[in-house]
Amino acid sequence: MHRFVIITMVLFLAFPAFAAEMPKTDEQKTFYAIGQTVFRSLGVFSLTPSEFEIVKQGLTDAYAGKQSDVDPTAYTQKVQELAKARRKVAGEKQAEAGKGFLEKAAKEKGAVKTESGMVYLSLAEGKGNSPKANDVVKVNYRGTLIDGKEFDSSYKRGNPLEFRLDNVIKCWTEGVQMMKPGGKAKLVCPANLAYGEAGAGEQILPGATLAFEVELSDFKPAQDPKTPVPPTPAKPAKTGDK
Numbered sequence: 001m002h003r004f005v006i007i008t009m010v011l012f013l014a015f016p017a018f019a020a021e022m023p024k025t026d027e028q029k030t031f032y033a034i035g036q037t038v039f040r041s042l043g044v045f046s047l048t049p050s051e052f053e054i055v056k057q058g059l060t061d062a063y064a065g066k067q068s069d070v071d072p073t074a075y076t077q078k079v080q081e082l083a084k085a086r087r088k089v090a091g092e093k094q095a096e097a098g099k100g101f102l103e104k105a106a107k108e109k110g111a112v113k114t115e116s117g118m119v120y121l122s123l124a125e126g127k128g129n130s131p132k133a134n135d136v137v138k139v140n141y142r143g144t145l146i147d148g149k150e151f152d153s154s155y156k157r158g159n160p161l162e163f164r165l166d167n168v169i170k171c172w173t174e175g176v177q178m179m180k181p182g183g184k185a186k187l188v189c190p191a192n193l194a195y196g197e198a199g200a201g202e203q204i205l206p207g208a209t210l211a212f213e214v215e216l217s218d219f220k221p222a223q224d225p226k227t228p229v230p231p232t233p234a235k236p237a238k239t240g241d242k
Helices: 002-013 026-041 049-064 072-106 170-176
Strands: 119-124 136-144 150-153 161-164 184-189 210-220
Touching: 072 119, 072 184, 170 184, 170 210
Parallel strands: none
Antiparallel strands: 119 184, 136 150, 136 161, 136 210, 184 210
């Protein structure tokens, strides 16, 4: 993550800046997209307006070739420590907000809160049998944070996802087993059934509660690669063998 921040900053500094007007040509839009990408990569720092001004000053000075007493390589560890600390604080805030989100979701009409703490809400009933944990399922889905911000969507990619149900987060393993082909459901997943205290990527913070809309298209049994093949039994020695 931090290497990406550094790389995108270098890319940003490699190109001249444009005026405040919105870009018009494809080339200008490409440069503009670089700026947007750099800013998203800085999101982990949760910069205040005054901190962002200092960051911009660093960018401006570096672009201008201005000599500085600050050696970026000497501050690599401090940058990483700051990112980790800011991410932890942001995660703690989101984790607390996630509790209220779960409670509200559990009160929705038709919602079921399971013993694990997941909230399951059927949006459309399917038909047939439900998949088992070691089956391969085919789904379309949309994942959002508790503020409604989408972080992943198979619909946008235009391709459903196919995977073994026991190879994903626990919330999915449990929730999709409650569905039937053709059905659609909302799964609200507490952090311990999702990505826990580690989080995932830049958007899913530690302790994050997540919401998924999942549409089960189909499923099929799968040979279980986790089940070890029993060793071939040793042949008993024949009488008289030495």
